[in-house]
Amino acid sequence: xxxxxxxxxxxxxxxxxxxxxxxxxxxxxxxxxxxxxxxxxxxxxxxxxxxxxxxxxxxxxxxxxxxxxxxxxxxxxxxxxxxxxxxxxxxxxxxxxxxxxxxxxxxxxxxxxxxxxxxxxxxxxxxxxxxxxxxxxxxxxxxxxxxxxxxxxxxxxxxxxxxxxxxxxxxxxxxxxxxxxxxxxxxxxxxxxxxxxxxxxxxxxxxxxxxxxxxxxxxxxxxxxxxxxxxxxxxxxxxxxxxxxxxxxxxxxxxxxxxxxxxxxxxxxxxxxxxxxxxxxxxxxxxxxxxxxxxxxxxxxxxxxxxxxxxxxxxxxxxxxxxxxxxxxxxxxxxxxxxxxxxxxxxxxxxxxxxxxxxxxxxxxxxxxxxxxxxxxxxxxxxxxxxxxxxxxxxxxxxxxxxxxxxxxxxxxxxxxxxxxxxxxxxxxxxxxxxxxxxxxxxxxxxxxxxxxxxxxxxxxxxxxxxxxxxxxxx
Amino acid sequence: xxxxxxxxxxxxxxxxxxxxxxxxxxxxxxxxxxxxxxxxxxxxxxxxxxxxxxxxxxxxxxxxxxxxxxxxxxxxxxxxxxxxxxxxxxxxxxxxxxxxxxxxxxxxxxxxxxxxxxxxxxxxxxxxxxxxxxxxxxxxxxxxxxxxxxxxxxxxxxxxxxxxxxxxxxxxxxxxxxxxxxxxxxxxxxxxxxxxxxxxxxxxxxxxxxxxxxxxxxxxxxxxxxxxxxxxxxxxxxxxxxxxxxxxxxxxxxxxxxxxxxxxxxxxxxxxxxxxxxxxxxxxxxxxxxxxxxxxxxxxxxxxxxxxxxxxxxxxxxxxxxxxxxxxxxxxxxxxxxxxxxxxxxxxxxxxxxxxxxxxxxxxxxxxxxxxxxxxxxxxxxxxxxxxxxxxxxxxxxxxxxxxxxxxxxxxxxxxxxxxxxxxxxxxxxxxxxxxxxxxxxxxxxxxxxxxxxxxxxxxxxxxxxxxxxxxxxx
Numbered sequence: 001x002x003x004x005x006x007x008x009x010x011x012x013x014x015x016x017x018x019x020x021x022x023x024x025x026x027x028x029x030x031x032x033x034x035x036x037x038x039x040x041x042x043x044x045x046x047x048x049x050x051x052x053x054x055x056x057x058x059x060x061x062x063x064x065x066x067x068x069x070x071x072x073x074x075x076x077x078x079x080x081x082x083x084x085x086x087x088x089x090x091x092x093x094x095x096x097x098x099x100x101x102x103x104x105x106x107x108x109x110x111x112x113x114x115x116x117x118x119x120x121x122x123x124x125x126x127x128x129x130x131x132x133x134x135x136x137x138x139x140x141x142x143x144x145x146x147x148x149x150x151x152x153x154x155x156x157x158x159x160x161x162x163x164x165x166x167x168x169x170x171x172x173x174x175x176x177x178x179x180x181x182x183x184x185x186x187x188x189x190x191x192x193x194x195x196x197x198x199x200x201x202x203x204x205x206x207x208x209x210x211x212x213x214x215x216x217x218x219x220x221x222x223x224x225x226x227x228x229x230x231x232x233x234x235x236x237x238x239x240x241x242x243x244x245x246x247x248x249x250x251x252x253x254x255x256x257x258x259x260x261x262x263x264x265x266x267x268x269x270x271x272x273x274x275x276x277x278x279x280x281x282x283x284x285x286x287x288x289x290x291x292x293x294x295x296x297x298x299x300x301x302x303x304x305x306x307x308x309x310x311x312x313x314x315x316x317x318x319x320x321x322x323x324x325x326x327x328x329x330x331x332x333x334x335x336x337x338x339x340x341x342x343x344x345x346x347x348x349x350x351x352x353x354x355x356x357x358x359x360x361x362x363x364x365x366x367x368x369x370x371x372x373x374x375x376x377x378x379x380x381x382x383x384x385x386x387x388x389x390x391x392x393x394x395x396x397x398x399x400x401x402x403x404x405x406x407x408x409x410x411x412x413x414x415x416x417x418x419x420x421x422x423x424x425x426x427x428x429x430x431x432x433x434x435x436x437x438x439x440x441x442x443x444x445x446x447x448x449x450x451x452x453x454x455x456x457x458x459x460x461x462x463x464x465x466x467x468x469x470x471x472x473x474x475x
Numbered sequence: 476x477x478x479x480x481x482x483x484x485x486x487x488x489x490x491x492x493x494x495x496x497x498x499x500x501x502x503x504x505x506x507x508x509x510x511x512x513x514x515x516x517x518x519x520x521x522x523x524x525x526x527x528x529x530x531x532x533x534x535x536x537x538x539x540x541x542x543x544x545x546x547x548x549x550x551x552x553x554x555x556x557x558x559x560x561x562x563x564x565x566x567x568x569x570x571x572x573x574x575x576x577x578x579x580x581x582x583x584x585x586x587x588x589x590x591x592x593x594x595x596x597x598x599x600x601x602x603x604x605x606x607x608x609x610x611x612x613x614x615x616x617x618x619x620x621x622x623x624x625x626x627x628x629x630x631x632x633x634x635x636x637x638x639x640x641x642x643x644x645x646x647x648x649x650x651x652x653x654x655x656x657x658x659x660x661x662x663x664x665x666x667x668x669x670x671x672x673x674x675x676x677x678x679x680x681x682x683x684x685x686x687x688x689x690x691x692x693x694x695x696x697x698x699x700x701x702x703x704x705x706x707x708x709x710x711x712x713x714x715x716x717x718x719x720x721x722x723x724x725x726x727x728x729x730x731x732x733x734x735x736x737x738x739x740x741x742x743x744x745x746x747x748x749x750x751x752x753x754x755x756x757x758x759x760x761x762x763x764x765x766x767x768x769x770x771x772x773x774x775x776x777x778x779x780x781x782x783x784x785x786x787x788x789x790x791x792x793x794x795x796x797x798x799x800x801x802x803x804x805x806x807x808x809x810x811x812x813x814x815x816x817x818x819x820x821x822x823x824x825x826x827x828x829x830x831x832x833x834x835x836x837x838x839x840x841x842x843x844x845x846x847x848x849x850x851x852x853x854x855x856x857x858x859x860x861x862x863x864x865x866x867x868x869x870x871x872x873x874x875x876x877x878x879x880x881x882x883x884x885x886x887x888x889x890x891x892x893x894x895x896x897x898x899x900x901x902x903x904x905x906x907x908x909x910x911x912x913x914x915x916x917x918x919x920x921x922x923x924x925x926x927x928x929x930x931x932x933x934x935x936x937x938x939x940x941x942x943x944x945x946x947x948x949x950x
Contacts, residue, residue, distance in 0.1 A: 003842065004929050005565025011497035017569050018489035021576030026482035035588050039811040042592035050600035054839035057566060060832070064573065068829075071589025076578045083586070083801065086823075088578030090480025091532060094492050096575040098539065100777050101496030103551045103563030111558070113510050114546025117517035125525035148623060149821035159665060169645030169669040182797040183822055189794070190634060190820065192667030194644040239801060296823075302575050303825055319664070322657040325915045326558070326715060326923065330901075336514040345665065345820055346624035347658055348561075348771075350778055354543075357535070364529035367478065426805075440800045448801065454479050 005057075013057045020061060021093065025076065029455065032432025033077045035070065042071035073435065078455035079464060082429075082437040084239070084267045085375075085401070085452035089300040091362035095355030096302055106349050109337035110329040116338055119146055119353035122360065123307050126295070129365055130272040133285035136309040138338065144309040145343040146352045150266035150292045151183035152345055153308035156320070157290040158187045158231050160310065161260030163319035167228040170194045174231045175218060177201045177210045177245070179238040181264060197227075205442070207396075208243035210234060216253045223257065231260040236280050237268025240439040241446075242398040244268075244280060251287020260289045266306065268400050269293025271376070273368045277399065298401065298452045300371060301359045305352055308343075317342045375401035375452040378461045382449060385465050391472065395441060401451040404441065407472055418445040427471050434464045480532075488532045495536060496568065500551065504930065507907025508552045510545065517546035548910065553930035554939060557904075557912040559714070559742045560850075560876070560927035564775040566837035570830030571777055581824050584812035585804040591813055594621055594828035597835065598782050601770070604840055605747040608760035611784040613813065619784040620818040621827045625741035625767045626658035627820055628783035631795070632765040633662045633706050635785065636735030638794035642703040645669045649706045650693060652676045652685040652720070654713040656739060672702075680917070682871075683718035685709060691728045698732065706735040711755050712743025715914040716921075717873040719743075719755060726762025735764045741781065743875050744768025746851070748843045752874065773876065773927045775846060776834045780827055783818075792817045850876035850927040853936045857924060860940050866947065870916060876926040879916065882947055893920040902946050909939045 005013070045067045075086050106115030123144030127136050136142045147153040162172055172193050176184045178200060188198040199222070202214040219229045232254050234245040247263060254261040263284055270293050271277040284291055292308045295301035310316055321342040323332070331337045341347050363371070376399065383397045386405045395404035407424065409417040422438065422445055429435055437448045451461060480488070520542045550561050581590030598619030602611050611617045622628040637647055647668050651659045653675060663673040674697070677689040694704045707729050709720040722738060729736040738759055745768050746752040759766055767783045770776035785791055796817040798807070806812045816822050838846070851874065858872045861880045870879035882899065884892040897913065897920055904910055912923045926936060 003845070005837065007497045007501035010500065010565040010568070011493060013565065013569060014493035014497065014572070015490050017572050017576075018486060018493055021572065022482045022486035022489065024576060025485065037588040039584070039588075039806060039809070040592070042589045043596055046593070046596045050604055050835050051839045052841060054842045055836050057569065057833070057837060060566070060570075060836050064829075068589045068593060071587070071592060072577060072579060073585075073587045075580055075587070083580075086578060086580040088575065090485040090488065091535075093485070093572070093575040093578075094488060094532065095535075097489070097492050097496065097568070097572050100563065100568040100571040101492075101499060102547060103561060103568075103777055104547060105550055105558075105561040105778050109514070110548075112546070112548045112550070113512040113514070114517045114543045117515070117546060118521065118543060121518055121521045129525055149823045151822040152820055155665075155820065162667070169667050170643060172667075182799045186795065186797055190630075191665065192637070192644050192647075239799070302578055303580050303823055304821075320661065322661055324657045324714070326912055331514060334514070345627055345630065346779075347626040348624045348778055354539075358532070360525050361530050361535050362480065362532060364526045366527060367529045370478075437801055 016061065028074050028077050031074055031077065033074055033079050033435040034429050034432060035073045036432065037071040042067060076453060076455060078453055078457065078460040079434040080453050081449040081451060081464060082435045084297050084450050086296060086303050087298060087300045087452065087454055088302045089359060089454055091358040092300060092302040092355040095358030099351040099354045102351060104351055106351055107341040107347050108327060108329065108332060108339040110331045115351045115353070116340055118357060119340065120338060122353050122356045125360055126307055126356070127309060129368065130269065130293070131278045131281065132291065132309060135311050136291065141312050142310045143313045143338070144307050145340055146356070147306045147308050147344055148304040150181070150264060150294055150306050151186065153292040153306050154183050154233065154262060154264060155187040155190055156308060156316070156344060157262040158191055159319050160316040161231040161262070161289065162191065164260060164315040165228050165230045171226070171228045172230040173197045173199055173222045173227045174233070175199045175201050175215055176233050177203045179203055179208050179240055179243055180233050180235055181239050181266065184233045208238065208241055210245040210250060212246060212249035212253050215250060219253065219257050219259060229257055229259045231262055233262045233264055236263060236265035237400055239267070241395055241404050241441060242268055242400045242402045244398065247283030247287065251283045255287060261287050263288045263291045265291065265293045267294065267297050270295060270297070270299040271372050271400055273365065274372055295356055295359070298372065298375065299359070299368060300363065300454060301356050305356055371454065378451045378456065378458060379403050382451070382461050382465060389469070395446060403449045404439065404446045406444065406446045414444065421445045421447065424471060428468065431467065433467055491536065503549050503552050506549055506552065508549055508554050508910040509904050509907060510548045511907065512546040517542060551928060551930060553928055553932065553935040554909040555928050556924040556926060556939060557910045559772050559925050561771060561778050562773060562775045562927065562929055563777045564834060564929055566833040567775060567777040567830040570833030574826040574829045577826060579826055581826055582816040582822050583802060583804065583807060583814040585806045590826045590828065591815055593832060594815065595813060597828050597831045600835055601782055601831070602784060604843065605744065605768070606753045606756065607766065607784060610786050611766065616787050617785045618788045618813070619782050620815055621831070622781045622783050622819060623779040625656070625739060625769055625781050626661070628767040628781050629658050629708065629737060629739060630662040630665055631783060631791070631819060632737040633666055634794050635791040636706040636737070636764065637666065639735060639790040640703050640705045646701070646703045647705040648672045648674055648697045648702045649708070650674045650676050650690055650704070651708050652678045654678055654683050654715055654718055655708050655710055656714050656741065659708045683713065683716055685720040685725060687721060687724040687728050690725060694728065694732050694734060704732055704734045706737055708737045708739055711738060711740035712875055714742070716870055716879050716916060717743055717875045717877045719873065722758030722762065726758045730762060736762050738763045738766045740766065740768045742769065742772050745770060745772070745774040746847050746875055748840065749847055770831055770834070773847065773850065774834070774843060775838065775929060776831050780831055846929065853926045853931065853933060854878050857926070857936050857940060864944070870921060878924045879914065879921045881919065881921045889919065896920045896922065899946055903943065906942065908942055
C-alpha cells in the first residue's frame with residue numbers, strides 16, 4: 001500500500017497504539033531503567049535504506065518493540081532518578097494527541113485563533129497557580145508564552161533585554177554564576193556577545209547562591225569600562241544542586257543599574273503551586289523582567305512545554321517581530337491579538353497549550369500540589385536515610401525533589417574517592433534497577449537522586465537506598 | 476479526582492480521543508476552513524481561573540468541541556490553500572503519540588540511545604530519498620538533524636558559518652534577497668550581527684531569483700571594507716512565489732570567496748523525492764554547506780519536523796557544544812556517539828524521529844512520490860484554468876504546488892486593483908469554503924493558492940476555481 005491512512009484505518013491503528021502505550025506504561029517498571037544499548041546497536045539493527053513500498057503500521061510497531069525499545073532509557077520508570085524528571089502523564093499525552101490530530105500551525109493568531117487564545121488562558125492560569133505577579137498576565141503589560149525549553153526561553157529573554165539596553169554589537173555583558181545553567185553561556189554565544197562578555201559572579205561557598213555584592217561590583221566595573229550591562233540570570237533551583245539565588249537582593253542590584261533580571265526557575269518554579277513553597281519566588285514580583293519554569297520537568301506535562309513570562313512584552317515584540325506580506329492580516333494590523341511568532345525563535349508553532357490545559361483540568365490545583373508534595377516528601381525521607389548512615393555525606397538539603405550525596409570513602413584521597421563514587425554510579429546504573437546522575441560540588445563528585453516521576457512511590461525510593469548501600473558493601 | 480491517570484484509564488480515554496480524531500478527520504470537510512472567530516471569542520468562553528479540583532477527561536473533550544473547535548482554522552481541510560500546507564497524516568500522528576507515550580528526552584545519546592540513532596537513520600534515509608549528496612550523511616563528514624522549523628535551522632546554520640568565518644562581533648555580513656524568508660533577517664538580528672549587516676542581493680525581475688553577479692560585487696565590497704562575508708542563503712522555492720535561486724552560480728561565488736552557502740528548501744525541497752524533480756537541487760552537492768527542508772510542510776509529517784543537513788558537522792558542534800558536569804558521560808567522552816543537543820538551539824529534545832520513521836515506512840518512497848506528484852499535477856491544472864480565463868493573470872508557474880494569480884481588474888488603477896484583489900480574498904475566505912493567502916509581486920497583490928493537503932482532491936481544486944470566478948462575477 002502507498003496511499004493515505006484513511007480515518008477508519010487511523011481509528012483501528014490508533015487504538016492499537018493506545019493499547020501499546022497503556023501496556024508500556026503499565027509494564028515500564030519491569031524494564032531496565034537505563035538502556036543497555038551500546039553505540040551503534042540500534043542503528044545497525046535498522047535497514048540502511050528506506051522502503052520503496054509502504055508497509056502496514058504493524059510493521060512499525062513490531063520494530064518499535066524489537067529494535068527501538070532496547071535502546072530506550074525509560075524516563076517514566078519509577079526508578080528514574082537521573083537529571084531532573086521529565087514528567088509525562090495520561091492527560092498530557094492525550095492533549096498532545098489532540099494537537100497532532102488537529103494539525104494546526106499557530107504562528108499568528110489568524111492561522112488558528114484558538115491555538116493562541118487557549119495558550120494565553122492556560123499560561124495565565126499557570127501564573128495564578130504559581131502565585132506569580134499580576135503584571136505577568138497578558139491582560140496587563142506582560143504575558144506568558146509556551147517555549148520548547150528553558151534554554152530557548154533564556155535566549156529570548158536575552159534578546160529582549162539586549163533590545164531594551166540598546167548599544168551596538170560587542171558591548172553587551174551578561175551575568176551568571178558557576179551554577180547557572182549552561183544555556184545562558186550558550187545564549188550569549190548565540191547572540192554574538194563576543195568573548196568574555198558572559199561574566200561569572202561569585203557564589204556563596206556554602207549555599208552556592210550568587211553573591212549580590214560581587215554582582216554589583218562586576219556591573220560597576222563593566223559600566224565604567226563602557227560596556228552595557230544587559231541581563232542578570234538568577235536561578236531558583238540550580239541544575240547541579242537546586243541552589244536558590246537571592247532574588248530580592250540581586251533584583252535590587254539590577255534595579256539600581258537598570259539591568260534586566262531574568263529568573264530561571266526551570267525545574268523548581270512549579271513547586272510554587274504549593275502555597276507553602278511560594279517563598280521560593282520572593283523578589284520575582286518586585287524585580288523580575290522575565291521568568292521561566294518548565295511544566296515539562298516536574299508538572300506532568302510532556303516535553304516540550306516551558307513557560308516564559310515577561311513583565312513588559314514591548315521589548316520582546318519589538319526585537320523579534322517581522323511582518324512579511326504573506327503574513328499580513330487584519331487581526332495582526334488591528335493590534336487586538338497576540339501573534340506568538342513574535343515571542344519565540346521559530347516562526348511556526350504547534351498547539352502545545354492543549355496538553356497543559358489537559359493537565360491542569362485533569363489534576364486541578366489540588367492534584368498538582370499533591371504530586372509536588374509527594375516528590376518533596378520522598379526526597380526528605382531519602383535525605384534522612386542517607387544522613388543517618390555515617391558512611392555518607394549529604395549536601396544541605398534544598399526544598400525540592402533532589403538529593404545530592406556521596407559516600408565518604410574514609411581513607412581515600414579526594415581523587416580516589418571521586419573515582420570510587422563514579423565507579424559506584426556506573427555499577428548502580430548498569431544494574432538497570434535505578435538510574436542516578438552526578439555533579440561536582442566544590443570539586444567533589446556527588447550523586448544526584450531526583451524524585452518526581454509520576455510512577456515513583458515510597459517503595460522505589462526505599463529500594464534505591466537499599467541498592468546503593470548493598471553496592472557500597474559489595475565493593 | 477486528583478490522582479494520576481492510570482494505564483487503564485489512559486486506555487479507555489485514549490480510545491475515545493482516537494475516535495474523536497478519526498471523526499474529526501472524516502468530517503473536517505464539512506467545517507468552515509477558516510475560523511469565523513473574532514479576537515477574544517475563545518478566550519472569553521474559557522474560565523478565567525484554573526480549576527481547584529480535577530475533572531474527568533470528558534469535560535476537556537466537551538469544551539474542545541464547544542469552545543476550541545469554533546476557533547480552529549482547519550489546516551487539514553481539503554480546501555485549505557493558504558500559506559504552505561502543513562501536512563498531518565495518520566502515521567505521523569501515531570508516531571507522535573508513541574513519542575508522547577514513551578516520554579523520553581533525547582538531549583544526549585546516553586539519555587536514550589534509540590532516540591538519537593533512529594533520528595540519524597531516518598535523516599540519512601530522507602537524504603537518500605531526496606537524492607542529497609553522500610557527504611550529508613552522518614557516516615561521512617556531515618550529518619542531518621531534526622529541528623523544529625526552518626527558521627531555527629537557518630539560525631543554527633548561521634552560527635556554524637559565523638564560527639567557521641572567525642572574526643569579532645559586528646563584522647559579519649550575510650546575504651539574502653528580497654525573496655528570502657524573513658527568518659534569515661531575523662536570524663541575523665538574533666545573532667547580533669548589527670545594523671545593516673544583512674545585505675539584500677538584487678533579484679532577476681522576471682524570475683525573482685537571486686542575481687549571482689550582484690552577490691559577487693556585494694561580497695567584494697564588504698570584504699574590501701573589512702567586513703567578514705559569512706553566509707549566503709539561496710532559496711529553492713521561495714515563500715512568496717516558489718522562485719528558485721540559481722544555486723550552482725551562487726555556489727561558485729561562495730566558493731570563490733570562502734563564504735558559507737546555506738540552501739533553504741523549506742517548502743520545495745521534499746519535491747526531490749520524485750526523480751524528475753531532482754534538478755531543483757542542482758548545485759547542492761557541489762556547493763552547499765547546509766541544506767534545510769521541512770517534512771512538516773508537504774511531506775505528510777506533522778509539525779514540527781524540519782531536517783537540516785551539514786556538509787561538515789565540525790563547525791556546528793564546535794560553536795554549540797557545552798559539557799556541564801551533570802551531562803558528562805562515557806559515551807559522549809568516547810566520541811563514538813552523536814549528542815544532538817550540540818546541533819540545535821534548545822538543550823532538550825523530543826523523540827521526533829518516530830513520526831518521520833512512521834511516515835516513510837507507511838508511505839514508502841512510492842507513496843511519498845505519489846502525494847507530491849498529485850499536488851503538482853493539481854497545481855498545473857489550476858494554473859491552466861486560470862490562464863485560460865482572460866480576466867486573470869498567472870505568475871509564470873513554478874514546478875511545485877503553488878499558483879500565484881490575480882484578477883486583472885481591467886479599467887482599475889494599480890492601487891484600486893490591489894484593493895479589489897484583497898477584498899475578493901476576504902470575501903472568499905469569509906465564505907468558509909476555501910482559504911487562500913496573498914503576496915505582493917512587483918508591488919502588486921497576488922493571490923496564492925497552495926495545493927498539498929493530503930485530503931485535497933481534484934474536485935476541491937475545481938470547486939475553488941468555480942468559487943473564485945463566481946465571487947468575481949458577483950462584484
